[in-house]
Structures are given as structure tokens and as C-alpha cells.
Amino acid sequence: MSLTFALRHRFEGTALDIAFEAPDGAVTMLFGPSGAGKSTVISAAAGLFRPDFARMAVKGQVLADTDTGLWVPPERRRAGLVFQDARLFPHMSVANNLRYGQRRAAPGPIGFDEVVELLGIGALLARRPGTLSGGETQRVAIGRALLSQPLYLLMDEPLASLDAQRKAEILPYLARLKARLRLPILYVTHAIDELMQLGDHVVLLDRGRAVAEGPLGAIAARGDLPLALRDDAGAVLNATVIAHDAARQITRLDAGGVTILVPLTYAAPGAALRLRIPAREVILATAAPEAISVQNILPGDVRAITIDAERHAALVELRLGNQGILARVTPDAVRRLGLQPGSAVMVLFKSVGIEVSPG
Amino acid sequence: MFQATFLSPDEWQAVRLSLLVAARAVGFGLPLAIAAAWLLARRRFPGRALLDVVLHMPLVLPPVVTGWLLLLVFGVRGPVGAVLQEWFGIRFVFTTGGAALACGVMVFPIMVRSIRLSLEAVDPGLEQAARSLGAGRLDRFFTITLPLASPGVLVGAVVAYATSLGEFGAVITFAASIPGETQTLPLAIYAALQSPGGEEVAARLSLVSMLLAMAGLIASDVAGRRLAARLGR
Numbered sequence: 309m310s311l312t313f314a315l316r317h318r319f320e321g322t323a324l325d326i327a328f329e330a331p332d333g334a335v336t337m338l339f340g341p342s343g344a345g346k347s348t349v350i351s352a353a354a355g356l357f358r359p360d361f362a363r364m365a366v367k368g369q370v371l372a373d374t375d376t377g378l379w380v381p382p383e384r385r386r387a388g389l390v391f392q393d394a395r396l397f398p399h400m401s402v403a404n405n406l407r408y409g410q411r412r413a414a415p416g417p418i419g420f421d422e423v424v425e426l427l428g429i430g431a432l433l434a435r436r437p438g439t440l441s442g443g444e445t446q447r448v449a450i451g452r453a454l455l456s457q458p459l460y461l462l463m464d465e466p467l468a469s470l471d472a473q474r475k476a477e478i479l480p481y482l483a484r485l486k487a488r489l490r491l492p493i494l495y496v497t498h499a500i501d502e503l504m505q506l507g508d509h510v511v512l513l514d515r516g517r518a519v520a521e522g523p524l525g526a527i528a529a530r531g532d533l534p535l536a537l538r539d540d541a542g543a544v545l546n547a548t549v550i551a552h553d554a555a556r557q558i559t560r561l562d563a564g565g566v567t568i569l570v571p572l573t574y575a576a577p578g579a580a581l582r583l584r585i586p587a588r589e590v591i592l593a594t595a596a597p598e599a600i601s602v603q604n605i606l607p608g609d610v611r612a613i614t615i616d617a618e619r620h621a622a623l624v625e626l627r628l629g630n631q632g633i634l635a636r637v638t639p640d641a642v643r644r645l646g647l648q649p650g651s652a653v654m655v656l657f658k659s660v661g662i663e664v665s666p667g
Numbered sequence: 668m669f670q671a672t673f674l675s676p677d678e679w680q681a682v683r684l685s686l687l688v689a690a691r692a693v694g695f696g697l698p699l700a701i702a703a704a705w706l707l708a709r710r711r712f713p714g715r716a717l718l719d720v721v722l723h724m725p726l727v728l729p730p731v732v733t734g735w736l737l738l739l740v741f742g743v744r745g746p747v748g749a750v751l752q753e754w755f756g757i758r759f760v761f762t763t764g765g766a767a768l769a770c771g772v773m774v775f776p777i778m779v780r781s782i783r784l785s786l787e788a789v790d791p792g793l794e795q796a797a798r799s800l801g802a803g804r805l806d807r808f809f810t811i812t813l814p815l816a817s818p819g820v821l822v823g824a825v826v827a828y829a830t831s832l833g834e835f836g837a838v839i840t841f842a843a844s845i846p847g848e849t850q851t852l853p854l855a856i857y858a859a860l861q862s863p864g865g866e867e868v869a870a871r872l873s874l875v876s877m878l879l880a881m882a883g884l885i886a887s888d889v890a891g892r893r894l895a896a897r898l899g900r
Contacts, residue, residue, distance in 0.1 A: 354799050355799075356795055356798070356799070381798075382795075382798045382799050383798050383799070383800075383801050383802055383803050384801070385799075386801075387799055388799075389796070389799040389800075391792070391796065393792070395790075395792050395793055395795075395796040397793060397796075397797070397811060398793075398815070398898055399814045399815060399897065399898045408797070408800050408802075408810075409800035409801055412800060412801035412802060412806070413801055452800065453799075453800075456799075456800045456801060
């Protein structure tokens with residue numbers, strides 16, 4: 309584990325007590341409702357906010373330890389910080405914004421041309437921040453943080469101020485970034501699409517506590533977390549492309565030993581994909597039905613059942629190969645099928661209901 | 668040419684002296700005013716309210732009183748004046764330097780007010796961003812805070828310069844009215860009015876005064892707007 313973090317602080321009325329670890333080369337999502345303490349974690353990790361108690365280390369280097377009185381100030385932390393409101397310097401050109409941190413850092417592996425290319429901001433270099441669109445502004449802010457040669461990246465809702473279209477424009481850049489950098493990335497969001505598309509590791513925050521932590525696939529498939537209560541709850545599976553079947557217009561994927569069919573994609577065989585299967589799209593059956601349009605009919609085991617009394621729904625956690633999947637059905641269906649932990653069931657989901665994104 | 672046809676050598680000397688005294692007053696006063704404005708805008712410390720009041724005193728005190736207080740402090744027997752005289756051979760009383768000091772003290776609050784307002788308008792979030800990018804305190808101040816506050820600094824300096832040109836009471840009290848040494852424009856105008864048949868001289872100098880004041884105001888407006896545009900506002 310490459311970034312370890314622990315914080316305790318009492319605000320008037322609330323207390324924060326949050327600890328987690330963030331792996332290298334992965335995006336750790338801090339996910340939760342507003343007031344959960346997400347932004348406080350980012351401020352403390354950047355050194356801009358000093359809590360009652362903090363302990364933090366990145367790649368073995370201790371940046372804060374209240375017990376020994378150690379507190380490295382922000383300007384010497386090498387944190388690549390991206391704010392929700394970008395905070396580009398209005399009196400400098402885009403190029404000078406990008407170089408601000410670079411000029412103050414020791415030479416590092418992240419090159420100017422590479423960042424400009426990666427973020428597609430070459431045409432903006434001579435412009436002033438005031439003339440950029442929201443999406444361009446955020447890409448420049450990300451570039452500026454990267455060029456300061458950070459040891460870790462902190463992104464505080466970097467896409468929250470953008471509309472859906474701008475967001476879709478910037479998400480692929482972030483995915484590329486993740487693949488290119490070997491850094492721990494802390495990413496604050498309350499948007500489920502960002503969580504699903506960019507997250508590798510998840511820390512669920514609620515009222516100042518970390519209520520769950522783990523790989524995205526494991527967390528998204530849990531039926532007993534606040535995440536599962538959302539309408540858009542659903543499991544995330546990692547898969548690789550096996551082959552395309554042009555005649556059937558279908559792509560066969562391998563998801564941890566299980567074959568899943570999706571509508572034809574353009575990803576090359578061997579490419580990694582990320583599949584999101586919304587819980588309400590999943591059908592359970594005790595026997596495989598015949599003559600049905602559903603493409604994916606797979607054997608699984610029930611691991612746990614959580615009743616959502618408020619919405620008269622049951623969240624069924626299932627094991628499919630070596631990954632988890634979540635189904636939302638009625639409590640009545642659970643009763644009729646006699647489901648309980650350990651039951652073997654057939655899991656059905658339509659291939660067109662699967663959201664496919666680059667892994 | 669202008670001087671030959673319009674102003675006599677003596678009158679021209681008063682104009683030149685005024686410009687010089689004002690330049691020194693603003694030149695030496697501005698860095699101190701920036702420091703004071705920063706303290707008042709960004710720091711919380713005991714005595715902050717008192718400093719605020721003391722700095723603003725010249726704005727509300729009768730200028731003659733300010734001049735007399737300067738005499739007490741910077742006079743040859745004053746606590747600061749005696750030390751400067753003895754150790755460095757610097758004398759303020761009845762010198763051009765003294766006129767500049769009196770002007771500087773009088774316009775100091777003008778500069779501090781303008782700079783402080785623009786410092787307070789600088790988004791601390793930008794300073795935080797600079798900090799996270801590795802900029803230390805002075806680095807942040809000179810690359811982010813001061814450039815963003817520069818319209819206020821510039822306007823403060825120009826207005827202070829123009830005001831310095833017209834400073835009368837404190838200058839005549841502290842530095843007296845010595846032609847070529849401390850007799851700036853307003854002092855020369857006053858002296859001309861005191862002598863028989865001096866109305867014409869006074870009128871000419873007053874016209875120059877008005878032109879300079881107008882030029883100052885226009886310059887401050889133009890420069891302020893240019894800078895603001897450069898800052899992307």
C-alpha cells in the first residue's frame with residue numbers, strides 16, 4: 309500500500325474519524341454524501357488543513373504524524389492538487405500556469421509535452437484562463453498538478469462543476485492518465501458514473517466515518533452498504549475481450565472465468581473492459597429458462613440477502629465466477645424462489661443492459 | 668521650450684522640485700504601504716486596530732499638526748532625528764528629503780487603503796493553489812498576490828503621487844518654504860500670492876497644478892483598466 313491516511317478531528321457538532329489505505333497506480337474513490345468529510349480528507353492530505361490528529365505517509369515517506377509532532381507544510385508535500393473550481397492563475401497564460409509547479413519542483417518523470425498531449429491542451433497554451441471553457445479549464449488544472457511532479461494526486465470533485473457533455477469529454481483523459489501514472493490518486497466525488505468509470509479502490513464515507521473500504525468490484529456488489537440503496541446501484545466486473553462474433557454482432561468477454569456476452573465492441577481481443585450491471589436489470593431463476601432473448605444466463609451462488617424495507621426491495625449478493633454481482637428483486641421473489649445464503653441460482657442479464665467502459 | 672515661453676526659471680524649479688518630492692514620497696512610501704496593507708489585510712495580531720488608526724491619522728489630523736509631530740520626532744533634537752543626524756549625518760528638517768518625508772506621511776493612508784482593498788479582493792484559494800504547487804510565502808506573494816493586487820497598488824501610487832504634488836500644511840511646517848529646496852508648487856503659489864503683483868505667477872503655477880492633477884487622474888484610470896484587462900477580469 310502506497311498511501312496511508314488517518315485523521316481525527318472534532319468540528320462543532322460533528323466528529324471525523326477516518327482511516328484508509330490507497331494503493332499505487334490506482335484511483336481511490338472517496339465516495340459519500342455531502343458532509344461526510346470527503347473534502348476535509350483532501351485538505352488534510354494536501355496539508356492545507358491541520359486536524360487534531362493526523363498520520364499520513366506516501367511511499368514510506370511520513371508527511372504527518374501528530375504523535376511525533378511532524379507536519380510537512382503543503383508547499384513541501386509534493387501533492388498534485390486539483391480543485392473543483394480549478395483555481396487557475398488568471399494573470400498568467402495557460403503555459404505559465406502549467407509551468408508554475410514544474411519550475412518549483414525537482415526535475416521529474418512527467419514531461420511538459422507529454423502532459424499537453426495526454427490532456428489535449430496544445431492549442432490552448434497561449435490563452436488566458438478567462439477565455440477557456442469549463443472542460444478546458446479543468447484539463448489545464450489537472451496538467452498543472454501533474455507537472456509539479458507529485459508523489460500523489462488529490463482530486464476534489466474535479467468534474468462536479470461540469471455538465472454531462474463536458475464530463476464525458478474529460479473522463480477518457482482521466483482514464484488515460486491513470487494508466488500512464490504510477491501514483492496513488494485520491495478522488496472525491498458523489499457522482500456514481502465517475503465512481504464506476506474511474507474507481508479502482510473505494511472508501512465509502514458517511515457522517516465522518518469510513519463505513520467500508522475495498523476494491524470497487526467488491527464494494528459495488530455489497531447489498532448492505534448505502535451504495536446499494538440507490539436506484540442506480542449495480543455491480544462492476546472486470547473483463548477481457550476473448551473474441552468478436554461478427555455474424556451474431558456480439559463480443560464474448562471473460563470475467564474471472566465466466567463468459568459474458570455484450571453487443572459488438574471495437575476493443576481488441578485481450579483488451580481490458582469494465583462492465584457495470586445495474587442491480588435492477590438482473591433476473592434470478594431456479595432453472596435456466598429456454599426460448600428467451602436474454603443472452604447471459606449464468607450459474608451463481610447467493611451469498612447474502614439484504615431487505616430494503618423502505619422500498620420493499622431485496623438486494624441479493626451473488627457470486628459469479630470469482631466476482632460479485634448484485635440483484636434487486638422483490639422480497640416476494642426471494643420467498644417464492646426460496647433463496648437464502650448458499651442457494652444455487654441462475655443469474656440472467658441482458659447484454660444490452662450492460663454498461664461497457666474501458667478498463 | 669515650454670519652460671522658456673511659459674514659466675520663468677524660478678517657477679520651473681518649483682514644478683521640478685514638486686515632481687521630485689512626490690516621486691521620492693511615493694517611491695519610499697510604496698513598499699512600506701504594501702507591507703502595512705498586507706499586515707492589515709491578511710494578519711491577525713495584537714495591536715492591529717491601533718496600527719490601523721495610527722496609519723490613518725494623517726488623513727484626519729490637521730496637516731499642520733502632522734508637520735509639527737514630524738518636527739518633534741524627526742527634528743534635530745527629536746528621538747529619531749537626533750540619531751539619524753549623529754550616526755548617518757542625515758537631516759530631514761528644512762531639506763528636500765524632509766519635504767518628501769512630510770508628503771510621504773500625508774499620502775501613506777491613501778496608498779494603504781487602496782492596496783489593502785485590492786489585497787483583500789485576491790482569492791486566498793489561488794494562494795492555496797500556489798502553495799500546493801510548491802511556492803513558499805514570499806514566492807506566493809510576489810507571483811500571485813501582488814500581481815493580482817497590482818491594479819490597486821498602481822491606482823494607490825498614482826493618486827498618492829498626485830496628492831503629494833499638492834501637499835501644503837505638513838510640508839511648510841516641517842520643511843519650511845525654501846526656494847529650490849522645499850518650496851514645492853503649492854508653497855510657491857502661496858508665496859507668490861503673498862508678494863505684491865504675484866497674481867500672474869500664481870495663476871500660471873495653478874494652471875500647471877491643475878494640469879498635473881488631471882494627468883494623474885487620467886493616468887490612474889487608464890492604467891487601472893489596462894491592468895485589470897491583463898488580469899483577465
